[in-house]
Amino acid sequence: MLLIVCPYCGKRPELExxxxxxxxxxxxxxxxxLDDQAWTDFLYMRxxxxxxxxxxxxxxxxxxxxxxxxxxxxxxxxxxxxKTGEPMPDIAAAxxxxxxxxxxxxxxxx
Amino acid sequence: MSRQSFSALALLRRGLSxxxxxxxxxxxxxxxxxxxxxxxxxxxxxxxAAYYLAKEHGLTNIAVLEKGWIGGGxxxxxxTIIRSNYLFNESAALYDxxxxxxxxxSQVLNYNVMFSPRGVMMLAHTVHDIQVFKRHxxxxxxxxxxxxxxEPSQAKExxxxxxxxxxxxxxxxxxxLQRRGGTARHDAVAWGxxxxxxxxxxxxxxxxxxTGITRGAGGAVEGxxxxxxxxxxxxxxxxxxxxxxVVLALAGVRLPLESYPLQALxxxxxxxxxxxxxxxxxxxxxxxxxxxxxxxxxAGTDAYTSYTQRGALxxxxxxxxxxxxxxxxxxxxxxxxxxxxxxxxxPDRSPxxxxxxxxxxxxxxxxxxxGFKATPGSAHVFAWTIARDEPHPINAPFTIERxxxxxxxxxxxxxxxxx
Numbered sequence: 001m002l003l004i005v006c007p008y009c010g011k012r013p014e015l016e017x018x019x020x021x022x023x024x025x026x027x028x029x030x031x032x033x034l035d036d037q038a039w040t041d042f043l044y045m046r047x048x049x050x051x052x053x054x055x056x057x058x059x060x061x062x063x064x065x066x067x068x069x070x071x072x073x074x075x076x077x078x079x080x081x082x083k084t085g086e087p088m089p090d091i092a093a094a095x096x097x098x099x100x101x102x103x104x105x106x107x108x109x110x
Numbered sequence: 111m112s113r114q115s116f117s118a119l120a121l122l123r124r125g126l127s128x129x130x131x132x133x134x135x136x137x138x139x140x141x142x143x144x145x146x147x148x149x150x151x152x153x154x155x156x157x158x159a160a161y162y163l164a165k166e167h168g169l170t171n172i173a174v175l176e177k178g179w180i181g182g183g184x185x186x187x188x189x190t191i192i193r194s195n196y197l198f199n200e201s202a203a204l205y206d207x208x209x210x211x212x213x214x215x216s217q218v219l220n221y222n223v224m225f226s227p228r229g230v231m232m233l234a235h236t237v238h239d240i241q242v243f244k245r246h247x248x249x250x251x252x253x254x255x256x257x258x259x260x261e262p263s264q265a266k267e268x269x270x271x272x273x274x275x276x277x278x279x280x281x282x283x284x285x286x287l288q289r290r291g292g293t294a295r296h297d298a299v300a301w302g303x304x305x306x307x308x309x310x311x312x313x314x315x316x317x318x319x320x321t322g323i324t325r326g327a328g329g330a331v332e333g334x335x336x337x338x339x340x341x342x343x344x345x346x347x348x349x350x351x352x353x354x355x356v357v358l359a360l361a362g363v364r365l366p367l368e369s370y371p372l373q374a375l376x377x378x379x380x381x382x383x384x385x386x387x388x389x390x391x392x393x394x395x396x397x398x399x400x401x402x403x404x405x406x407x408x409a410g411t412d413a414y415t416s417y418t419q420r421g422a423l424x425x426x427x428x429x430x431x432x433x434x435x436x437x438x439x440x441x442x443x444x445x446x447x448x449x450x451x452x453x454x455x456x457p458d459r460s461p462x463x464x465x466x467x468x469x470x471x472x473x474x475x476x477x478x479x480x481g482f483k484a485t486p487g488s489a490h491v492f493a494w495t496i497a498r499d500e501p502h503p504i505n506a507p508f509t510i511e512r513x514x515x516x517x518x519x520x521x522x523x524x525x526x527x528x529x
Contacts (some may be wrong), residue, residue, distance in 0.1 A: 002422065014413070015424060021415075040514040043457075044366035044513045045366055048365075048367055048369055050355075071414070074417050074418065
């Protein structure tokens with residue numbers, strides 16, 4: 001089971017969370033102007049990266065809020081957690097901090 | 111090349127001579143500089159496709175590239191359930207094509223894949239389950255697929271360990287039974303196809319990972335860069351399960367796939383007690399007994415995408431909760447091993463067996479949590495697609511473009527399958 005650090009509540013077991021899939025997918029501002037392929041890309045196409053993946057989680061059985069995380073899909077180790085709306089952290093920097101044992105991750109939120 | 115044939119007489123003869131003199135079942139060739147076609151992925155689907163390419167389409171200068179060892183991915187990690195009681199016409203045609211091939215696969219391959227049509231029984235626990243399963247029974251019959259409704263007492267008669275008391279959290283209210291469904295030995299499927307393909311001249315190359323797809327000026331495939339050097343070919347069929355996205359990305363092709371861990375586990379071996387396959391989608395239990403005596407139990411997918419080939423323990427305990435309630439006699443059994451495989455899931459939970467936008471590049475993927483049952487049928491129509499550069503009528507609906515054009519085969523919501 002994953003240990004997930006909610007940016008609002010701190011470190012909690014995976015059971016408290018639901019998964020939200022790939023992060024940073026903005027709904028098109030003018031959907032009517034999209035052609036079928038662009039709409040398909042938005043609805044169905046995901047990067048499915050083998051490596052560092054930016055993904056959404058929701059603290060469904062806690063504060064209820066969505067947030068984002070960087071996770072290595074080849075190890076399931078988290079590199080970073082950040083709030084919705086914040087830019088995706090620099091992957092190289094997140095990797096470097098994860099190499100230090102994830103000490104940069106907050107234990108109990110803010 | 112000549113190959114020893116397996117038979118009762120051969121077994122007797124080798125047995126009397128101390129089992130010396132059995133041949134190796136397939137060669138370990140070095141990759142050639144070029145092939146007429148290459149299959150990427152040495153699981154059942156890939157090895158089967160190579161076999162049918164050689165057997166039915168006369169393409170014998172072909173290779174199967176496997177980054178690990180054959181049958182080491184999802185082919186060797188599944189719970190070996192075979193059935194075809196899918197709701198929609200397209201799915202029923204595809205999966206029943208497969209069941210029909212399973213029925214004499216051992217004879218065709220001269221390799222015992224231990225296909226055992228012992229019956230697959232799917233339990234209903236709610237009014238909704240009853241309605242959906244009865245709809246399936248009728249839809250299946252319209253498509254010539256056997257499926258029948260059982261009342262709880264009939265379900266218990268078919269599977270005596272089943273608890274049909276009404277004092278459990280989700281009592282059994284009935285069941286849908288496909289008698290032609292059952293199990294097969296998953297390793298033997300990979301080995302049987304490998305042996306038969308090798309006998310027809312197919313090179314099976316293990317420990318050979320594809321690292322690049324070489325394309326010509328017009329964009330068509332010209333070869334594969336691999337961990338064992340450049341291999342030239344004009345046709346590539348990718349059958350790489352959870353890693354399909356990674357391989358197709360080498361040619362810039364995006365697919366509507368997400369890769370999730372799916373887990374299974376086995377108990378200590380016991381004497382024969384469990385005569386069939388039982389599935390409960392509602393409370394999530396899949397169980398059968400192997401010929402070795404282990405209870406083979408399928409758990410669910412983890413919530414998140416991953417390539418780790420392992421999952422979380424709470425996924426397994428959730429399934430065991432359901433098993434213990436449905437079969438109280440198993441409560442004190444010990445589980446021996448659990449493991450995970452990476453399954454490639456499409457948005458509509460139906461596979462993609464199709465040409466890609468890149469000429470000469472074909473893909474067979476998206477089997478999600480239920481690909482083993484389809485192995486022979488999938489391999490058969492994929493070989494057709496590669497050989498003729500057009501889909502077989504059975505896999506014609508299973509394109510990539512269906513997501514753009516709105517022709518989803520939406521087995522996700524209403525299917526007999528739990529996803």
